[in-house]
Amino acid sequence: MNELDARGYSCPEPVLMTKKALQKGTPLKVLVDSMTPVQNITRFASNAGYQVSHRAVGEDFELTITK
Amino acid sequence: MVGFDSSDDAAVYRVNDETAMIATVDFFPPIVDDPFQFGQVAATNALSDVWAMGGTPKIAMNLLTFPNCLPLEVVQGILAGGYDKVMEAGAVIVGGHSIEDKEPKYGLCVMGFAHPDEVLTNDGAKEGDILVLTKPLGTGILSTAAKAGLLTQAEYDEMLAIMTTLNKKGQEAMLPVHPTACTDITGFGLLGHVQEMAKGCGLSFELWADAVPIVPKALELAKDGIIPGGAYNNMGYLADDVVVEPGVALERSDAMYDPQTAGGLLITVPESRSGELLQRLKDLGVPGAAIGMVKARGDKLVRLRPGY
Numbered sequence: 001m002n003e004l005d006a007r008g009y010s011c012p013e014p015v016l017m018t019k020k021a022l023q024k025g026t027p028l029k030v031l032v033d034s035m036t037p038v039q040n041i042t043r044f045a046s047n048a049g050y051q052v053s054h055r056a057v058g059e060d061f062e063l064t065i066t067k
Numbered sequence: 068m069v070g071f072d073s074s075d076d077a078a079v080y081r082v083n084d085e086t087a088m089i090a091t092v093d094f095f096p097p098i099v100d101d102p103f104q105f106g107q108v109a110a111t112n113a114l115s116d117v118w119a120m121g122g123t124p125k126i127a128m129n130l131l132t133f134p135n136c137l138p139l140e141v142v143q144g145i146l147a148g149g150y151d152k153v154m155e156a157g158a159v160i161v162g163g164h165s166i167e168d169k170e171p172k173y174g175l176c177v178m179g180f181a182h183p184d185e186v187l188t189n190d191g192a193k194e195g196d197i198l199v200l201t202k203p204l205g206t207g208i209l210s211t212a213a214k215a216g217l218l219t220q221a222e223y224d225e226m227l228a229i230m231t232t233l234n235k236k237g238q239e240a241m242l243p244v245h246p247t248a249c250t251d252i253t254g255f256g257l258l259g260h261v262q263e264m265a266k267g268c269g270l271s272f273e274l275w276a277d278a279v280p281i282v283p284k285a286l287e288l289a290k291d292g293i294i295p296g297g298a299y300n301n302m303g304y305l306a307d308d309v310v311v312e313p314g315v316a317l318e319r320s321d322a323m324y325d326p327q328t329a330g331g332l333l334i335t336v337p338e339s340r341s342g343e344l345l346q347r348l349k350d351l352g353v354p355g356a357a358i359g360m361v362k363a364r365g366d367k368l369v370r371l372r373p374g375y
Contacts, residue, residue, distance in 0.1 A: 012215050015292045036296040043317070044292030 002026065007033040007060060015040045022065065026050065030063040038063060068186060069120075074263055075189050076116040076250055079181075087183040091116035094130045094174020098210045098328055099227065102141045106148020108230045109173045112253065112329035114156050117179035118238040119251040119332055121187035124179040127153045129163025133171040145173050156233055185242070189250040189260075190267025196247055197341035198272065198359040201237040201348060202331025204257055204322050205285025206230055211295045212288050222284050229282070230329045237332045240347040240355070244340045252330030256301045257323045258369060260333055261359075262308050265368040273370045274323070274359035276315045281322045289318035289325075297326035305369075314373040323371070335361060 004021040006014035014037035018030050022045075032038055038054050038061045045052045045065050054063045068087060069079035077091035093113040097105045110127075117124040129149060133142055142165075153160050158177070209226040212218050218226070234251060241249065248268065250260050257279065265272045288294075301324040311320050336344050341357055348355030362370075 011296060012211055012217070012293045016215060034296070036294075036299050039299055040292035040294055042292070043290065043294070043321075047290045047292075 002028040004028065004030045006037060007031055011036055011040055015044050018044065026065055026067045028065040030065065031057070031060055032063070033060050035061070068183065069188060073188065073190060073267060076119045079120060079186050081183050085182065087181050087186050089117050089120050089122040089179045089181060089186070090176070092130070092174065092176040094172050096170050096172050099213065102144030103148040104227060104231070106145040106173060107152050108329055110149040110152035110175055111231050111233055113175040113177050114152065114158070115234045115251045115329060117177055118234040119187070119249050120181065121185050121238070121242065121249070122179035122181035124156050124158040124177050126178045127158050127160050128176045129160060129165070130174050130176060131163065131165040131172070132168035133165065134169055135167055137171060145171070149173065149175060152231065152233065156235060187246060187249045189248050189264050191248040192264055192268040192270060192335040192361045193247050193337070194270055194361055194363055195338055196335040196361040197338050197357050198274070198361070199334045199336060199341065199344055199355050200252070200257070200280065200331050200358050201234065201334070201353050201355050202229055202232065202252070203280040203282050203354065204325060204327060204330070205282035206327050206330065207295045207297060207325040208285040208288050208293060208322065209282060210328070212293050217288070217293065218284070225282060234332050236351045237348065237353045240351050240353055241332065241334050241336070241344060244336055244344045244347065246334045246336045248335045250333050252327045252333055254297065254326040256298065256325050256327065257333070258305055258309055259301050262305055262368050264333070264335065269364060271362045271365040271368055271370060272359055273362050273372060275374050276319045276323070276371055277374045278356060279319065279323060279358045280354060280356045281319065285322055285325070286318045289321040294321055295326060298324045301326065308368040309371060310367040310369070311371045312373065315371055320371060
């Protein structure tokens with residue numbers, strides 16, 4: 001499992017980091033700390049042909065991106 | 068005449084039967100790196116409210132905060148950019164105030180005048196009116212991308228041109244056509260300002276997503292998830308008042324929630340005069356587009372449809 005911790009970064013960094021991390025393959029787990037990156041990463045990944053889901057983990061959010 | 072009881076763009080005070088004074092203030096942290104350009108954008112934005120209310124800006128005062136580590140040239144650049152746009156507006160800067168702060172911020176307090184009968188508020192739309200927008204959307208998305216260096220020089224220039232175009236000519240085009248209401252698009256995004264207009268007149272507004280001018284690069288970036296948090300905040304607070312019909316592309320609705328800096332005028336005009344308004348805008352080089360219609364009050368204040 002490919003993993004990325006993008007907490008503490010503000011937009012558009014988490015999306016750009018996700019884009020880069022996806023080059024290493026799926027599935028990818030991304031940890032972010034607000035709903036804005038959740039929605040931005042979801043938009044990017046679904047438009048790029050990936051399946052995306054997210055869940056709350058404490059005060060953070062975890063996205064799972066698969067092909 | 069206009070104050071806290073309505074959510075309008077500026078305050079209006081009747082001086083006498085011939086003159087109303089319009090007063091507004093706006094300032095924010097840099098949204099572009101170049102000091103001169105930032106000054107231009109901030110002034111374009113601050114001046115805009117006066118035109119949106121049907122007035123002519125006359126007097127402006129600078130508001131500036133800056134850290135003392137900032138080189139003097141930066142401060143001079145910001146003020147020169149502001150001066151440039153105030154001059155272009157035909158107004159004068161008569162003073163201002165600056166204080167030390169951690170982050171630079173700049174803006175202006177602007178005062179203008181109008182005949183009391185010609186003051187334009189944002190709550191006067193009538194059923195059947197056509198909605199006209201005078202600048203393309205997307206500057207929030209584009210400036211987010213610019214911060215990460217995702218724009219080419221040409222794309223950056225297009226964004227800057229939108230944010231430094233005064234709404235002066237847009238207003239000049241609309242006044243003879245007797246609009247029923249007007250506002251300018253800023254931080255609440257197109258949909259936030261449409262909701263405000265709808266609330267003010269108690270009617271529902273229908274918007275045609277495919278007719279709304281949006282910078283193509285901004286649509287591309289929205290698909291890529293390069294959207295500022297402010298757009299999602301707008302989406303959140305507007306959720307109960309806006310219905311988006313199926314068939315509206317997500318990147319188009321995203322751009323309609325995108326917070327704008329120094330956005331265009333949003334004008335409602337009787338349908339019979341909308342063609343004349345669009346022609347007048349065209350003649351003055353302003354990119355006007357009819358983007359929707361005022362309807363009877365429905366269950367939601369704003370209905371976003373794909374087309375007519």
